[in-house]
Amino acid sequence: MSIGHVLLGVLSEGPAHGYDLKRGHDARFPAAKPLAYGQVYASLGRLERDGWVEVVETTSGGGPERTTYALTPAGDVELRRWLGEPEPAGPYAADDLVRKTVTALRLDADAVGFLRRQREVHLSRMRDLMALQRDEPHMTARIVIDHTISHLDADLQWLETAADRVATMGEAR
Structure with a gap:
């Protein structure tokens, strides 16, 4: 933006x-x-x-x-x-969440623990935003909050997929 x-x-x-x-x-x-x-x-x-x-x-x-x-x-x-002008679709291939996860995996750090802790942070933020949205009277602000919640939801799906991959595939890089 x-x-x-x-x-x-x-x-x-x-x-x-x-x-x-x-x-x-x-x-x-x-x-x-x-x-x-x-x-x-x-x-x-x-x-x-x-x-x-x-x-x-x-x-x-x-x-x-x-x-x-x-x-x-x-x-x-x-x-x-x-x-x-429409905005280009973002690559989203290497945001900080992905970078940190890949770095943890490459360094044999606790990637599963990181993914679990990150999931809790995302869930907490999602709860906060949903409460904010319930009380928000302005449609434009609700649209912004919807966008953020949708991205958090996508991140949560990715966190679960990544945790499953790490758990089932191990350290195969």
């Missing part, structure tokens, strides 16, 4: 400060790791450099300077272009 493009989407609803952009992002993706302020401001710098956002106001009312950003017409064109 392009953070910059998501910020363009937030700005399409109206001008905002960096703090408001972070809150807007985090509200849209409640199951994701909260966006860091540094990431917001770095992205805004790139968006401004590319001509997709502009500073419309800078104020300092006794505290830190607050800069308000707005979407430019070029930024709106870029946002629409991005929204119109």
